[in-house]
Amino acid sequence: MDEQFRILHPIKYYRDHINNHIRPDGRELNKFRPVLVNIGSINTSDGSALAKVGDTTVICGIKAELCSPKVESPDQGFLIPNVELPPLCSSKFKPGPPSEEAQVVTQLLADIVKNSKCFDLKQLCICHEKLVWCLFADLICISYDGSLMDACVIALMGALKSVQLPLVDYDPAIDNKLVNEEQKNFVNIQGIPICTTFSMFDKNILYDPTQEEENLSSCTFNVVLMEDKLCSVHKPGGTPISEQNLMECIEVSKQRTNTICELIDIALKKNKT
Amino acid sequence: MSRKKELISNIGLRLDGRRAGELRRIRCKLGVFSEPDGSAYIEQGLTKVLAAVYGPHQVRGGRSKAQHDSAIVNCQFSMAVFSTGERKRRPRGDRKSTEMSIHLHQALVAAIKVELYPWTQIDVYVEVLHADGGIYPACVNAATLALIDAGIPLKEYVCACTASLANDDIPMIDISHQEEVMGGPTLTVAALPMSKKVVLLEMSQRFHVDHLPKVLKTALQGCVDIKNILDVTVSNNVKEIGSSTRWGNMT
Numbered sequence: 001m002d003e004q005f006r007i008l009h010p011i012k013y014y015r016d017h018i019n020n021h022i023r024p025d026g027r028e029l030n031k032f033r034p035v036l037v038n039i040g041s042i043n044t045s046d047g048s049a050l051a052k053v054g055d056t057t058v059i060c061g062i063k064a065e066l067c068s069p070k071v072e073s074p075d076q077g078f079l080i081p082n083v084e085l086p087p088l089c090s091s092k093f094k095p096g097p098p099s100e101e102a103q104v105v106t107q108l109l110a111d112i113v114k115n116s117k118c119f120d121l122k123q124l125c126i127c128h129e130k131l132v133w134c135l136f137a138d139l140i141c142i143s144y145d146g147s148l149m150d151a152c153v154i155a156l157m158g159a160l161k162s163v164q165l166p167l168v169d170y171d172p173a174i175d176n177k178l179v180n181e182e183q184k185n186f187v188n189i190q191g192i193p194i195c196t197t198f199s200m201f202d203k204n205i206l207y208d209p210t211q212e213e214e215n216l217s218s219c220t221f222n223v224v225l226m227e228d229k230l231c232s233v234h235k236p237g238g239t240p241i242s243e244q245n246l247m248e249c250i251e252v253s254k255q256r257t258n259t260i261c262e263l264i265d266i267a268l269k270k271n272k273t
Numbered sequence: 274m275s276r277k278k279e280l281i282s283n284i285g286l287r288l289d290g291r292r293a294g295e296l297r298r299i300r301c302k303l304g305v306f307s308e309p310d311g312s313a314y315i316e317q318g319l320t321k322v323l324a325a326v327y328g329p330h331q332v333r334g335g336r337s338k339a340q341h342d343s344a345i346v347n348c349q350f351s352m353a354v355f356s357t358g359e360r361k362r363r364p365r366g367d368r369k370s371t372e373m374s375i376h377l378h379q380a381l382v383a384a385i386k387v388e389l390y391p392w393t394q395i396d397v398y399v400e401v402l403h404a405d406g407g408i409y410p411a412c413v414n415a416a417t418l419a420l421i422d423a424g425i426p427l428k429e430y431v432c433a434c435t436a437s438l439a440n441d442d443i444p445m446i447d448i449s450h451q452e453e454v455m456g457g458p459t460l461t462v463a464a465l466p467m468s469k470k471v472v473l474l475e476m477s478q479r480f481h482v483d484h485l486p487k488v489l490k491t492a493l494q495g496c497v498d499i500k501n502i503l504d505v506t507v508s509n510n511v512k513e514i515g516s517s518t519r520w521g522n523m524t
Contacts, residue, residue: 042321042353042355042356042402042403043319043403044355044356044357044358044403044404044405045355048355055306055307055308057306059353059402061353061354061355061356062355063354063355063360065360084364086351086364086398086400087327087349087396087398088309088323088324088325088351088398088399088400089308089325090308091308091309091327094333095347095349095398136354136355136360138353138354138355140353140400140402142306142323142400143305143306143307143308144308145307145308
């Protein structure tokens with residue numbers, strides 16, 4: 001009976017659950033799903049990570065290429081995130097050009113990296129005005145079940161932390177590049193921004209919503225924190241929320257940020273050994 | 274020619290330490306995700322492939338595509354841009370990916386009992402996460418497992434394997450990327466190993482026609498071996514699911 005009720009009257013189904021302070025997947029309203037991080041699973045890339053938030057799985061591979069910098073920023077390299085939502089991950093997505101959602105997530109991710117200043121693009125410079133590194137961070141969602149941003153940010157930061165760039169000897173006079181594969185250095189990362197997604201269902205706030213919950217809720221928003229600093233709050237419309245609720249969410253994200261940072265560090269150590 | 278390194282050393286070992294007739298380690302898992310109707314993950318050596326199956330469902334897009342006597346099988350091959358040594362420009366849509374999608378479709382249609390689902394569509398999505406030679410065989414094997422996981426009736430397993438000819442004489446099985454690059458012809462075979470039928474045969478580069486029977490035989494043997502490995506995984510998976518509903522212990 002349960003399954004039929006869920007399909008025919010999803011909103012009523014959820015409301016009944018939530019009025020009893022429990023969600024259909026057995027979580028309480030203020031509980032997160034387990035997070036899993038694995039770093040360095042793909043050795044064809046220069047840095048890679050797999051992040052799992054509940055059933056949402058994102059894999060990120062970073063490839064480094066040499067290129068020339070932009071004229072207006074001659075001493076900065078590039079970090080280009082690209083999120084892909086293939087039809088494999090959910091029946092929601094159709095084959096074809098990148099969906100609107102994929103583009104939104106890509107842009108959001110680029111903004112987070114830029115605004116949080118967690119990654120200094122100047123370290124990618126090899127020779128002023130001539131040669132810089134370009135890091136292509138490709139994220140593929142292989143299973144989609146809500147809170148996509150959370151998984152994307154964890155995967156991206158995990159992969160970025162494992163990137164090793166070879167030393168390059170560059171002679172601008174004769175345009176000669178010599179890549180020293182033996183000597184590789186990790187890139188510098190100032191901090192790890194962590195994203196936390198919330199959903200609003202009636203008057204209740206659901207932490208770390210699943211896809212079904214995101215679809216039924218009246219608004220979904222995410223909070224990005226780096227250590228104790230707020231990097232971004234993204235709330236694209238929906239029902240308004242009170243300031244008090246928002247502050248509460250930020251406070252919760254703060255605690256979660258620390259645990260996830262630790263998780264990434266542990267995964268990184270495991271990869272190194 | 275003298276510059277070309279030997280693919281098999283004089284003690285009979287290949288570059289990665291395998292013997293000529295040895296497959297790379299295969300690890301596979303059914304039902305890795307909950308969202309698709311069927312999903313599977315396979316690792317053949319370092320080649321890692323994910324497959325997901327949706328359907329049979331109503332035909333999407335133009336209804337005119339629907340067929341009154343069979344299901345449409347829609348395959349899409351995609352390769353992560355970071356899966357290869359050089360970064361790929363596009364994960365799909367280039368000629369090689371399109372060709373792969375078509376080949377995959379051809380192999381799968383031979384095994385799926387499409388006539389059971391008129392007016393419907395079955396989507397098979399394959400994603401290569403790590404490419405290290407033998408991409409096509411890994412995709413076919415992953416897709417087969419995903420179809421089984423989705424519960425779509427198959428005539429039998431469809432398996433694929435590659436074979437090559439080393440030192441102009443010895444047939445070798447399951448070619449790695451390193452061996453592909455070093456040269457030597459690659460014969461890709463997709464087969465129905467139980468009825469010993471060949472579904473798809475593709476060869477790159479040339480060798481003498483006299484060698485074909487033995488290379489083909491090696492590849493077909495590979496398909497049978499792979500089928501046996503997949504079979505174990507499938508029966509273990511069924512047992513696992515079965516035991517949760519308490520009928521696994523009935524035998």
